[in-house]
Amino acid sequence: MYDGLKGFREFYPGEMSARRELTDTIEKRVRRYGFREIGTPALERTQMYVDKSGEEITEELYAFEDKGGRGVSLTPELTPTVARMVVEKGGELPKPIKWFSTRPFWRYEQVQQGRFREFYQTNVDVFGSEHPEADAEILAVAADILDGLGLSTGDFEFRVSHRDILGGLLESLDSDVETTDAIRAVDKREKIDREEYHELLLDAGLTRDEAERFDEVLGTDDLDDLAAFAETDRVEAAVENLRAVLAAAADFGVRDRCAISLETARGLDYYTGVVFECFDTAGEVSRSVFGGGRYDDLIEGFGGQPTPAVGVGIGHETLSLLCQRAGVYPEEATETDYYVLTVGDTREVAAGIARDLRGLGHVVETDLNDRGFGDQLSYADGIGAETVVVVGEQDLADGCVTIKDMASGEQTQVPLEEFPPSEGRPTDDEEN
Numbered sequence: 001m002y003d004g005l006k007g008f009r010e011f012y013p014g015e016m017s018a019r020r021e022l023t024d025t026i027e028k029r030v031r032r033y034g035f036r037e038i039g040t041p042a043l044e045r046t047q048m049y050v051d052k053s054g055e056e057i058t059e060e061l062y063a064f065e066d067k068g069g070r071g072v073s074l075t076p077e078l079t080p081t082v083a084r085m086v087v088e089k090g091g092e093l094p095k096p097i098k099w100f101s102t103r104p105f106w107r108y109e110q111v112q113q114g115r116f117r118e119f120y121q122t123n124v125d126v127f128g129s130e131h132p133e134a135d136a137e138i139l140a141v142a143a144d145i146l147d148g149l150g151l152s153t154g155d156f157e158f159r160v161s162h163r164d165i166l167g168g169l170l171e172s173l174d175s176d177v178e179t180t181d182a183i184r185a186v187d188k189r190e191k192i193d194r195e196e197y198h199e200l201l202l203d204a205g206l207t208r209d210e211a212e213r214f215d216e217v218l219g220t221d222d223l224d225d226l227a228a229f230a231e232t233d234r235v236e237a238a239v240e241n242l243r244a245v246l247a248a249a250a251d252f253g254v255r256d257r258c259a260i261s262l263e264t265a266r267g268l269d270y271y272t273g274v275v276f277e278c279f280d281t282a283g284e285v286s287r288s289v290f291g292g293g294r295y296d297d298l299i300e301g302f303g304g305q306p307t308p309a310v311g312v313g314i315g316h317e318t319l320s321l322l323c324q325r326a327g328v329y330p331e332e333a334t335e336t337d338y339y340v341l342t343v344g345d346t347r348e349v350a351a352g353i354a355r356d357l358r359g360l361g362h363v364v365e366t367d368l369n370d371r372g373f374g375d376q377l378s379y380a381d382g383i384g385a386e387t388v389v390v391v392g393e394q395d396l397a398d399g400c401v402t403i404k405d406m407a408s409g410e411q412t413q414v415p416l417e418e419f420p421p422s423e424g425r426p427t428d429d430e431e432n
Helices: 013-031 046-053 055-060 079-092 132-148 163-171 179-187 194-203 208-218 223-230 233-251 316-326 347-359 373-382 393-397
Strands: 043-045 063-065 071-074 097-106 118-127 156-162 258-260 274-280 290-294 309-315 336-343 364-366 385-392 400-405 411-415
Touching: 013 097, 013 118, 013 132, 013 316, 043 046, 046 055, 046 071, 046 079, 079 097, 079 118, 079 309, 118 132, 118 316, 132 156, 132 233, 132 274, 132 290, 132 309, 156 163, 156 233, 163 179, 163 208, 163 223, 163 233, 179 194, 194 208, 208 223, 223 233, 233 258, 233 274, 274 316, 309 316, 336 347, 336 373, 336 393, 347 364, 347 385, 373 385, 385 393, 393 400
Parallel strands: 156 258, 336 364, 336 385
Antiparallel strands: 043 071, 063 071, 097 118, 118 309, 156 274, 274 290, 290 309, 385 400, 400 411
């Protein structure tokens, strides 16, 4: 007997049915905004991630050498891949480019609540628009997905910030601060104890007094106060951009879902503008449910023309936790509309009935094990069949089939020529 690998999971039919419903809801909502689905590879060159994040990133990757001697990795995220795709084909595509994709990713990291080594994510991205409406549409898509899953405004909030506000605040300090390290510290602010957080700020170059003042200003949501604290053009421009995005979000109907939170830094270095994270308002999901933001420099970094971009990556594991906490996670159950039960030598007729029912769009099962009447009926009950169609030799001699409603137990005989009913049956053209 072999054990499964840590951080990798399998899903049985009921579990998979619930996950499929969640995925279908996400993708249905995304398509309403005109996003087009793309497919992306499971393997990329490891150097692509090293160039973006440094050699240390390989510790988090499933990296290896393939049979051609190439250093490759299972993809840990989608953004670098779609950036490469935009570089390759972007000149041929009308802008803005609006893409989405649902697929698995892999990271070799510590398994914890909502985080596994193989995980599923839906990415939604807009390339080619620098306007606040693009940021607002990403926020609107994310909120629409949560609404579609049955979550209410009180179940979640979007914490919104701007990377240049944080960077500008840090630049306004007298000390020589490593801005990237300080922003990474801010991203960990709610995940580690206060002393460890302050030590990270000190390691980034802040004095203890600067760390305390910086931490204090992070607690404000007054954008005027932030601009006054920094007194720099960079912060003023970032504040103006954040205001514009929030104004657009109001027009898109999602401003009430957004709270200004400078602690929201997003750990990935390629973010350049407005960033946001979705949180469980009840606090039971201990980490952000998902997040996203603007990354205007990434395409150019991959050798393309300067191309503004904004997107969100929606992790299915943490989103499932939020839905479960709120009591709206899809039911983990399979569905069977009809079980066609055979008695005696009736396979040919039963198979025809099953084909007709499937042609009408129903989920239909039949006997594959040459079982008796009682065993077939027990199986039909076990798979949750709503209706059993008994096709027996005596029934056929009478020109009928017997229809059994499994919930009520009621049985009725129906003339064979009237079952399944012909009305509403799709034509071949309609099916195609």
